[in-house]
Amino acid sequence: MTTIQAARPAGKLADGHEQPATVFQPIHFLYTYLHEAIRHELALLSQSLQLLLAGTSTGWPELRRRYIFLRDVYKYHSAAEDEVIYPALELEVANVTPSYSVEHEDEEHLLEEMVDLLLATEQSPTKENLLAVRQLSWRIQTTVTKHLAKEEAQLLPLLLTHIPPREQGGLVAQFLCCIPISTVARVLAWVKPHAAPADRAAIREALAGAVDDPLLCSLLLGWLEADEADGAGSDGLARPGSPSSPGSSGDDEAAAAARSEALRFDELQRLLGEVASCARRRCSRSGIASADLVASADALAAAMAGHMEAEERGVLPALERLCPRPEQRALLWAMVRAMPLRLLERFHNALRKELAELEATIATCQQRLETAAELADTTEVMQRLAARFQFLRGIYRAHSLSEDEVVFPALEGKKVLRNVSHAYTLDHEQEEMQFQTCSECLDRVMATGTLDSRRQRLAELACYYSGVRGSLETHIRAEELELWPLFAEHFPVAEQEHLVGLIIGRTGADVLTSLLSWVRGAMTREEEDAMMLSIRSAASSTAFDAARRYHDPKKGVLGCRHYRRAAQLVAPCCDRAYVCRFCHDEATDHVLDRYAVCEMVCMECSLRQPVAGSCSGCGTCMSRYYCKVCHLFDDDPGKAIYHCPFCNFCRQGKGPGIDSFHCMSCNACMSLELFNKHVCKEQSLKRDCPVCSDMLFESKHPVK
Template sequence: MAKVCLPGAPDVRSLGPATQSPPPINFFYEHFHNSIRTELDSLSRTVAKLTSAPEAVAADLLHVLQNRYRFLEQVHTYHTSVEDEVVYPALECKVRNVTSAYTVEHEHEGGLFEQLTQLLALALEQKGKQRAATIRQLDCKVEEIHTTLRKHLAKEEGQLLPLLLEHFTHAEQAELVAQFLCCIPLAAVDAFLSWLRPIVPDQEQEQLRTQVCSVIPDKLLLQLIKTWLSPSAGSVIEAGGWPCNWRSSHVSKDLRPRMEAPPRQPTLSQMLTQQCSQQPPQQAQQRPPLQGIRYLHEAIRSALASFVKEAKALRANGSIDPLALNALVERQRLLRSVCHFHIASEEDLLLPAAREFSSGDEHGQQCYRHCHNEHNNETALLENLGRLLNDVKACSRRGAREAAELVGELVDSATAAHTAISDHMSREEVEVLPVLMKHLGAAEQRTMMWRSLRAMPLRLLERVMPWVAGKLSEAEEAELLDNMRLAAPSMDAALVELLCMWARRGRTPDAASYKGQDDPTQFSNETCGRAHPACSHAPRSAPSSHSETSSHETLAAPLHADAALLAGCKRRPSRDPSESPDPKQARLADPGTGQSLGQDPLSPSPGPRFLGQPVQVNPIDHIFQFHKALRRDLRVLEKEAGSYGALLADSKSWPAPDLLKQLEGRFHFLWGIYRAHSEAEDAIVFPALESKEALHNVSHAYTLDHLQEEQLFRDVHKVLARMRSTRSLAELRDFAGQLQRMCAAMRAALEVHVRAEEQELWPLFAEHFTKQEQEDLVGVIIGRTGAEALQSMLPWVTGSFTMDERMAMIDSLRSATKNTSFERWLETTMQPLHPAPTPPSPSQGKEEIEAAVNSVAAADPPESSAAAPLESSAAAPLESSAAAPSASALNDVDGVFRPGWEDIFRMNQKQLEVAARRMWADDSLEPERKAYLLHGLMASSYIVAQQRVQGPSTTPLPQPCPVGLTYHDAARGILGCTHYARRAKLVAPCCKRIYTCRHCHDEAEDHRMEQLDVEEMVCMDCGTQQACAADCQHCQRRLARYYCHICHLHDDEEGRSIYHCPFCNLCRLGRGLGIDMCHCMHCNACMHLSEFGKHKCRDLSACPVCTEYLFDSNLPFRELPCGHFMHSHCFAQYSHYNYTCPICVKSIGDMTAYFSMIESLVSRPNDLPPEYAKRTQ
């Protein structure tokens, strides 16, 4: 596909990576990042001084920190703006699914800066102990921000920078740098570049200037950027002082450009008068120039009212339209940016000037303080509105039931923001603007308006100017533009022409059609947008649809403020091509409208209906609900670390050691839980996402998060180890403070990580995975989780759930493990998870249903499907049941199947069917006897259930056998039996006789013993009969190295590893699930991890030769190439006379050599005996 260049623009092929100059993108991802890190280091040193400084010095340091963190926040805003608006959309066009997590991190980092600003202001107002406590909180918040920013920068350099270098030519990178400059407020561009120039080599600056200027097609914009990048641009700062929204004190001493200190700042009125003296004489006019502030206020009010109307339409329609929701997200981001920079200009220009003119008016001073507080409230309202929009978007994508409630909260939040901002603007128009209009002349007002415009970035002004001007009459627009021309200095002539050109776009016929919509996003960045859209350089074909995915297999888009760049990408329509185009969708596809949102290759699926219709819970939801408990415990850990530090600060004696042990225990438990969760994501969840063609690269950023977070846990572990080993109280205090800061940083890092997963990854499962696929995924995850881990994790997770969430999670686990014995294990070990009897309440019906299901499950064990391969060859078993009962009763000595009643009652449905067929084919049985046995066989489940309801029989039980010593190895004096080494015997619950193990019982009796029903044992050392336990209650001796309290299995054999599988509900050989073994939910069998990915799931549960039930067999068996299973000893005998599977008649091995020998014999007819030489087949 040929590349398309705009007229007047150079061909990007002329500036490829073949040149020897450094990549232009290094200006952003190397020099800019290093500057931020250097500033963070400098701030860390200042904060360290603050914590130990006396109160008089602390106040000065707080003022310094307030200014410098304001500077850092502004720098961070420029960094995130260019990435969200330019870099990420461009990169998504070439490499899909790599940037969504970073956008969420940007929002979280902005919230952290907001919290830090509030803490700094609070600390300045307080004194004494209150200030000291706030400084401790401030210290933790600083650690949160620094850790989060460093983590974010490292991730970008590890993932995004290599992709930009690989997929973007030098010309394309230069375009991105030019867009970066357009994302900085006009008043701060020169100061920002002066801050960076000392770090960038002179030669690289010159090469960058040449490359950037070569890719800008617009002459006015080119002239402006040339001025910015010229080496003498810094002199402007020295001549006129630091401009609006940028102060020299904001820059750290380490990075401040080497220039003379700026002169003492004059008052604002003096500065305005000085600048107005350079303006030409103005003609009389009817409206004061500050009327332009009212124009902007009216546009913001109108857009917010339209936003509320659109938000209410989401709720009124009864379903969430993804296109409408995406449009709201885009509109909120633009309005938030406009309000942010407008508030900054008011704080730096309007309010200080009004306060200066009303110095003696107490009412006016109080009004201005009230306006300042309202600014903080408006910022918080807009941030909360953005978070709610993202939550609604994520919930609607995954069809969550919370979507309806969140939409209601969204409407309330939008209404509150509209009301608060409208009232605030009305107060300013009544109490602030009249004061300024009274004391400032027309020229001074024009200067103030001009400086207010320069407080916005160029890219934002390209959309704001036509939006505001389009609402004005021709006379009002002309007057506004004339005021700009008069106020701007001669060096800003190109900028004035750009602004006037953009303002005139608001009166074009296309813009007139948008006037009634009050939507500023309709206007795009045609001048400040990229001249060469990335999609034209690297076209991508739309992925083919997958039949295995659900109807929701769509990917909602990561939203970027300048998503018009993505409109040129190929999209796969979500509707029938024959249908008439949706006007909203048409606007999304038109790059000239500015309405396009950053879409992924698949269009968003229709959102859920939430009026009168229940929303189904997806199985994967409960894996992500782990995050709820993780957040809770992270905050508890941080709180306990803070309490421990506060205790040490106020104490002169050594604290109780139990406090540190408790803190360390909570940390290690949390670390283990987090590690299990992250390993499950890395090994199972992320590969499943990457297996979908449309989701390639979606999980790489989260894998990097896991690596960085694991390092955070290790660092905390080291600090705890030092606290445990130190003998100095002063050192312990220092370590406690360090621990509190690190716990806060770890909590912040994990919170942004899980929020990104919930917003971006969680919805993908509802869109790209069927319910069955999700259940399979959940089965694989918990199939690698051991019984001990589940036993500790499930109560921990469900402890933060409501009753409905808890029941939904248990139901989901039951569904994912329906072929296993997991429910019986759950009933045995996790009683608190099941709803307990409560007084009558609305949820009582659900509890009764739950209890009924539990009782039925206890009476009738769930069906078990085929056992999976526990060994891959006949050499040696990798896995066999260490406590599994042998089904030897299925085969008598003469080979005829004659089952006893105990066997019949213990069979599951599949075994019953197999037994019935064999019994029907047994010609040795009399017809009457056969009919009687078949009738009893089919009614066995009912008979067993009735026996359990009626309770134990009153028939006198036989007396127990006398206790005697038995040996596993008599020569070595090891107690036990031929099956197990142990120092205890079991009391059979069925006949009350004493045997060393259940196998000994089954061999001696005419019935079988249920291992799970065993309750009592007899110690072979002292002969005491007691409840089953690991140790003897009388002689206190350890009875075995391994003891399972569920199977009541004792095993004292040295070197043998045994674990209890909660899904088999049996003890098996191996180190444990997730270590070397895993459980397949389809096969209902444990297998080695190396075999899991290669095995074939089968539903057969019996050996096809001896028909023994393989699931609980203690004999080794192997998998055939066709996927069926057979006992190893059966295979050895069967392969002597047959080479095909008795079930599917496929070869049981590699028959190549065997067939070759036959072919060689057949090809030599002369060597055959005479009677066979002429025979054919």
């Protein structure tokens, strides 16, 4: 039971000073008592589920009914916040609530998913369903409790400061009005045990002053006074009306059609709000409002279709006639090119992929443990799991620091965006604690001495990690829906590039290289190019691009003036990277031994690694042709190359018997046209060409 100090009159303190009167704050009903009831119910549901999974209970239908009750109460709570409480708070303190509305959608989806999964498990209690229920339960508990804690840390103090007690009572009353009249009593009975008797009396007093309808006020006060048994409700709760989610549109001032569409969007938004309000109140006008909404949506669709058809008839032919193809490509690129700070969103895509793959790795470990004969058989797969988890934690920590120290301060620096990022900073703090819990659990898994104990500990880790994944996915989705549009609206491209420069400028070389390689794994080629363009633009005044040399700068073809390739050779003689041996020889006073090369640097992701035909980090193919003897890379699509084992060089051509042959007497590769037609001379090519002075034996061109 939670106790909040109830109202008390003014009086004298022992030292003779006036004791100020305290006024009970009714908003505690929602942000203290209701929150406590939700947390308590989640804990009870988790305990009940453990009993079911252990086979000591058969109450699957009852568990599902309780989840239905929690789902519906949470929807009432979310609807009241999204449509009543958050708008009231935004009038006083801007930008603090949008992320919470996004989280409501994800949390309601998780609860809906659990209800469906419990029904499937009740009908078919397979091992897969039981495991899915357990993990989803942890995900719901982690995600919802994190959301409630954030509201209490950020929103509750603001509500207490900016919303007067009488207005708070009105907000509580509107929340209760969101609940169908037939179920209010059950919800209040469920919440009441978490409030002290004195606080219940204060709530009744606050509602009495805030509810104008005498009948409704009498009912609410009666339910609050009734001494009903505590506990969850049944599955008879009616579904609340869905909160409205009005769309928005831009206003093209140059076109009457676009202005008309903007007005139609405004009308659609108004009707959406009216339908949602009628649904909550079960108003008799619901049918008329719904019909008006459908008619408005149809009219908007027809107007937009007509607008686009008019553009296709008038604007498109003019563009085709007046704009050459290069200008058309430039226009298209200007329309679709990514903002520099979308680099963070690409990180999100890679993070989603990594989260899913780590969960799959945990499942693989569980399967290996089921079939292992002894603990040593699981060592390798467990080490891979530990390494993957530490990698995920490290990159997420780097991402969070970049946001907390660079991105969020930039947002808060815009006057109109004050307070917009605080909820995400709280997310980072709680997510770090969740990662720490997982890390400690993983340590226990690795320290176990028997197969049975390792199986048990790994099952615990799977549940903890499921909660982490759900929490992170909700967080990054909220950032994409709320924050990225703000960058497009309030930050010019140059300012975004400056922020990207700050982010990569404070990132270590090894970390940056690993991040770029990792993010590429979740991208298309076009997205990779856009990302590297953003980074190069942000670092245009630095030497960052030195690692990306070009064979053809205008076309973005990597390499040097000698070769097209995506690899640099690390010269063992001076431990520096050069695109090719000729570049090395031109820049130094010694010659590179091509056969001694054992390392290369990928020009796409800058990863230094053993020399090979493709990058071990980002997977980029270094060139069309690669010789592992000479360490020659050449990506020229019009050039044929082969390695001659007798010259021990790579030669230009299609190879012996096709367009060349190796004369053993001359010890040289020659054009096939000279076969049986040339005069053999011992080591005839061990001399310089009289025309160009190149040593004939090492010439890159075939001997004619």
